[in-house]
Amino acid sequence: MLAWNPALYRRYEDERTRPARELLGQVPLESARRVYDLGCGPGNSTALLAARFPSARVIGLDNSESMLTAARERLPQVPFELADMGRWQPPEPPDLIFANAALQWVPDHAALLPRLLDALAPGGALAIQMPDNRDEPTHRLMREIAAEAPYAQAIGDVSKLRPELLGLAAYYDLLAPRAARVDIWRTIYQHPMADARAIVDWVRGTGLRPFVDPLAPDLQARYLSEYERRIGHAYCARADGRLLLAFPRLFIVALRKP
Numbered sequence: 001m002l003a004w005n006p007a008l009y010r011r012y013e014d015e016r017t018r019p020a021r022e023l024l025g026q027v028p029l030e031s032a033r034r035v036y037d038l039g040c041g042p043g044n045s046t047a048l049l050a051a052r053f054p055s056a057r058v059i060g061l062d063n064s065e066s067m068l069t070a071a072r073e074r075l076p077q078v079p080f081e082l083a084d085m086g087r088w089q090p091p092e093p094p095d096l097i098f099a100n101a102a103l104q105w106v107p108d109h110a111a112l113l114p115r116l117l118d119a120l121a122p123g124g125a126l127a128i129q130m131p132d133n134r135d136e137p138t139h140r141l142m143r144e145i146a147a148e149a150p151y152a153q154a155i156g157d158v159s160k161l162r163p164e165l166l167g168l169a170a171y172y173d174l175l176a177p178r179a180a181r182v183d184i185w186r187t188i189y190q191h192p193m194a195d196a197r198a199i200v201d202w203v204r205g206t207g208l209r210p211f212v213d214p215l216a217p218d219l220q221a222r223y224l225s226e227y228e229r230r231i232g233h234a235y236c237a238r239a240d241g242r243l244l245l246a247f248p249r250l251f252i253v254a255l256r257k258p
């Protein structure tokens with residue numbers, strides 16, 4: 001498993017936490033006793049959950065020790081556990097399973113999402129946000145360079161680096177027949193970024209990791225410099241000289257039948 005870098009991830013923490021806040025804003029629970037934050041990362045999404053449900057037992061799960069260490073430092077009163085969310089089963093049915101920017105790393109959503117919904121207490125909520133940015137220049141260019149020599153041999157089959165999302169309508173069809181209600185929407189955020197380097201730094205903390213981390217240091221530097229050059233061509237400067245990073249995200253709030 002490739003290591004996550006909490007410091008790099010936190011560099012754009014405000015921008016990354018905004019979707020978590022907006023997802024939580026659509027969770028229609030008055031109260032909760034047990035809440036899980038799947039793929040809690042450095043605890044930014046967990047902090048929102050702990051503030052919204054102060055009397056709940058909020059638990060963060062992640063499979064990265066470095067992320068868990070950062071989360072424990074940030075929220076010492078919250079239990080954080082090492083777990084693979086692809087296989088995880090709650091010991092008792094929770095009222096809320098929350099996964100912000102996390103489930104896109106786990107395969108087989110057709111089995112996983114119904115299983116998570118069914119694991120909830122009656123009337124509970126499954127709240128998910130996933131980046132839906134594979135067709136954006138940031139992600140198209142990662143794959144494009146990875147398919148070229150000399151990177152292709154080290155990186156391997158790029159289609160295996162992150163599972164494909166199913167698509168908005170398919171997620172609705174998957175959950176609606178077994179849920180009391182499914183609220184699903186897609187938002188395209190527009191982040192003003194200082195320059196191409198800033199866009200590279202953003203994705204270096206997340207989606208670019210599986211492409212760059214397997215490369216030897218000299219190839220990493222070459223890959224990143226070529227990637228930055230192509231990013232500079234793909235995003236043109238706006239009136240203030242900044243580049244607008246379009247970032248589509250898919251949101252789902254599904255309620256378990258009472």
Ligand SMILES: C[S@@+](CC[C@H](N)C(=O)[O-])C[C@H]1O[C@@H](n2cnc3c(N)ncnc32)[C@H](O)[C@@H]1O
Nearest residue numbers: 039040041045062063064067084085100102105
């Ligand atoms: C992009 S971060 C999201 C962090 C936080 N939830 C937020 O809202 O910003 C994704 C997290 O998912 C975790 N993750 C990836 N695959 C996982 C898995 N199979 N099981 C548990 N956590 C996983 C990573 O370690 C990382 O901390």
